Amino acid sequence: MAHNVEKDDVTGIETTGHEWDGIKELNNPLPRWWLWTFYACIIWSIGYWVIYPTWPLISSHTKGVIGYSSRQDVMDKIADAKAAQAQYLDRIEVASLADIRNDSELLNFSLAGGKSAFAVNCSQCHGQGAQGFKGYPNLNDDDWIWGGLPEEISATIHYGIRSDHDDTHYSEMPAFGRDELLEREQINQVVEYVLKISGQEHDEAEATEGQTVFVEQCASCHGNKGEGMRDFGAPRLTDAIWLYGGDRQTLRETVNNARFGVMPAWTNRLDEATIKQLAIYVHSLGGGE
Structure with a gap:
């Protein structure tokens, strides 16, 4: 029985007989070089399986002829x-x-x-x-x-x-506000004093009052002039280096609740x-x- 061969009108290449929405599939075989490369890879993989560790087993794996291990x-x-x-x-x-x-x-x-x-x-x-x-x-x-x-x-x-x-190393700063050791006004005053000795903008009247509070409550650890004392792990307050921040709001938070880094x-x-x-x-x- 004769086989009817259909060719594409544009390319002149035989079709496979498959068609989708009017689009016909051409019978274009893969290039010979691609096929030989594919076959060579298959042969190479078989050789690799034999020579190197490859296949997983239940409790181990195939060791291969040379017993190579990248982990080892x-x-x-x-x-x-x-x-x-x-x-x-x-x-x-x-x-x-x-x-x-x-x-x-x-x-x-x-x-x-x-x-x-x-x-x-x-x-x-x-x-x-x-x-x-x-x-x-x-x-x-x-x-x-x-x-x-x-x-x-x-x-x-x-x-x-x-x-x-x-x-x-151990030190513990009191929470002057949380534990009600100082009143809010006293905390504001001592904060203004710390702003003053660290060279920042401050309220001079408040800072003057805050100096008295500082000497009574803070100097035993931070020093009379806020120079810090390493024996107590108390930082210097007269420079621009701050561990938690040296602005007014952060200083209030520090005096109120203290710090306890570990x-x-x-x-x-x-x-x-x-x-x-x-x-x-x-x-x-x-x-x-």
């Missing part, structure tokens, strides 16, 4: 890197911070390691560049509540601030070498003393 390759590289670092980490662990800073090899290694450790453990609160945020100190400036010497920074990292460690103790979370590297790195940022 990564683990080997990590082990090699740790072995290369060990010679420095072992020295850092037993060396003092002063010795590390005086040894160019250990110093450079500590700065690199500290930067990496900071990104993993500290940047979430202090920022990638240690610039800080509201309630989280900027570590690039020279305003240190608990001290900016390498040893003091190390102690802060070890034990934290108001953490659950027995040796933590930094965790890292002594049981990080090893000694890592903490030393962090202390060296933080000190190098520009604000260390």
